[in-house]
Amino acid sequence: MLRLTSSRLGSLLAGRPTAALTFSIKGRAASQQSHEVSEAVDMSRSMYYDRVDMPLPDKPYKDVLSEAEQKLKQKEKGPWSQLTNEEKVALYRLKFCQSYAEMRAPSGEWKTVLGGMLFFLGFTGLVVWWQRIYVYPPNPRTLEDDWKAMQLQRMLDMRINPVEGVSAKWDYDKGQWK
C-alpha cells in the first residue's frame, strides 16, 4: 500500500496528477493503520483535484453521501428543469470542491512575501550594525585623514599615473587640482 503524507501532497499536485499513481479501485474501504501525526493519503486510489486545465477530476469531491444527498442524486436522474437553483449548486458542490472563480481568486500571498522579505532585510541591517560596533577591529592607521593626505602627496611626488590618472589631474604649477 502506498502512502503519502499530506505535506508532500501539495508539491505532487503542483505537477501533473496523471503522472501520480491514480488507479481507481472500487469498493475498497479507507483504512488507516497506525495513528500518525499527519494524515496519510492512499496513493493507490483516484484522487480529487481542482485544476483549471483539467475540469473533470477522476472522482467526485464527496463520495460518501448522506440520505438527503442520495435523494438529490436520484432527483438528478430526472429532468433538470425541476431542480431548484439551490439543488443545482448542492449537486455542484457534491462533485467539486472549488469553483473556477475560487480557484482563480488572488490570494494576497505577495504581501506576506514582500513584508517578510523587507523584515528580514531590516533585521540583517541591525545585525550588521551591531557587528560594526562590537565585532569589527579598529580601523587601520592608513585610513586616517592625515595619513591619506601624506599618501596622496607622495603619489603626486612620484608622478603616479601622469597621463590619465591622479597626477594628470593635479596642476603642479599652481599646487592644486585642475
Place this chain on the structure above:
Amino acid sequence: MFRAAVRLSVSGARSLTRTQPRCQAPLASRCYSHGKQETDEEFDARWITYFNKPDIDAWELRKGMNTLIGYDLVPEPKILEAVLRACRRLNDLASAIRILEAVKDKAGPHKDIYPYVIQELRPILSELGISTPEELGLDKM
C-alpha cells in the same frame, strides 16, 4: 503533436524553404511542413462524434473533456452541445456546469467569446434545464 515537431527538425532547413508552414489561428491546426493537415471542420466533427456516442461512460466524458480543454482553443458550441447531451445521458448536471466554467476560463482575456458561446448554447441549455454558473452565483467568490 510531438511527432510533428520531430518531423520539422529532422527534415531541416531544406523543407522549410520549399514549403511555407501554414499556421491557422485561432482554431486548432498542426503546423507540418508536409503531410495532411486536419481542417477545423474535421477536428470539430471528430470531437462531436466522440461525445455523441450513445453509451458514452463517465470516464470517456472526463477524458474527452480534459483533453479538449488541454488544446490551445475554445471548443466550438457544436462540440459543447454534444458534451452537454452526453452529460444528460450520464445524469451529471455538475459536470455540465463545470464545463461551462472551463470554457469561460479557456477564453482567457477574450471576454466576448463566452457570451457568444452561451448565446449559441441557449436552446440546449433551456432544453436540458442547465443553468449557467452566473445564474447559480458560482462565478463569484
